[in-house]
Structure formats: C-alpha cells, structure tokens
Amino acid sequence: MEQPIWNFEQEPTTEALDETGINLRAYFDRVPDARLRTYRPEWTDEEVMEWDTNFRDDGQLMMFCCERDVFVPEYRRVLEECLVYRDRVRSSLMPSVSQTGTSTPDASEARIG
Numbered sequence: 001m002e003q004p005i006w007n008f009e010q011e012p013t014t015e016a017l018d019e020t021g022i023n024l025r026a027y028f029d030r031v032p033d034a035r036l037r038t039y040r041p042e043w044t045d046e047e048v049m050e051w052d053t054n055f056r057d058d059g060q061l062m063m064f065c066c067e068r069d070v071f072v073p074e075y076r077r078v079l080e081e082c083l084v085y086r087d088r089v090r091s092s093l094m095p096s097v098s099q100t101g102t103s104t105p106d107a108s109e110a111r112i113g
Contacts, residue, residue, distance in 0.1 A: 004029045005093050008085045020066040024075070027063055028082040033094070036086065039079060045072040 009026040017025070028036065039051065049055035049072065054062045061070040 006033075006086065006089075008082045011085050013081075018067055020063075020068050020070060021078075023063055023065055024061075024070055024078050025082070027061075028079060033086060033090070036079075036083065039083070041076070041080065048072050048076065 006029040008029050009022060011025070015021070039048075043051065045059070049059065052061070052075075055072075056062055059071050061075055063070060
C-alpha cells in the first residue's frame with residue numbers, strides 16, 4: 001500500500017491521544033486533498049455522515065483498531081484540525097498547487113470509500 005503524503009497522524013497536538021485519536025488522524029491522512037476540501041463546517045451531522053460514507057446508522061464512524069467510538073462531533077473537530085494542518089503544509093508537500101488552492105490529482109494520495 002502506498003503511503004499518503006500527509007502526516008497529520010504525527011502532527012503535535014495539545015490533547016492526549018489514545019489509540020482511537022491517533023487512528024482518526026491517520027484516517028484523515030488517507031483522504032485525498034481534493035475530497036477533504038469539499039467538507040463544509042455548516043453541514044448537519046447527517047450531511048457529514050453522508051459525505052464521508054463510513055458512518056454506521058447509529059452515527060459511529062467505522063474504523064479499525066479503535067478503543068472507543070467516534071461520533072460526528074469528534075470527527076468534525078479533528079477534521080477541522082486536519083484542514084488547518086493541510087493548509088499550513090500543502091505548498092511544501094504539493095508544489096503543483098495553484099495560487100487558487102486547487103491541484104491536479106496526485107497518485108500518491110490513497111483513495112477512501
């Protein structure tokens with residue numbers, strides 16, 4: 001499996017991360033940048049769950065190797081932290097990014113879904 005160019009999983013944070021927190025950060029590392037950037041904070045919880053497609057009917061994110069459940073509020077918080085991280089490092093990791101913030105698809109970004 002090809003590794004993603006992102007490393008949000010190991011980005012320093014002020015919160016104590018358990019196995020689930022680390023895995024959630026790694027989960028976002030594997031979401032293609034173009035896809036992640038379509039997220040909108042104003043979406044309802046149901047819209048977020050529909051957008052990701054990896055949520056169960058009970059609202060829990062389906063992830064492997066988790067000690068606890070991840071629901072939309074935590075998912076949103078960590079996703080928004082990930083977006084800040086990517087905005088900060090994008091130009092150094094993806095030199096093909098245009099001034100408008102768009103980029104051509106990058107084969108090094110693994111697909112989810």
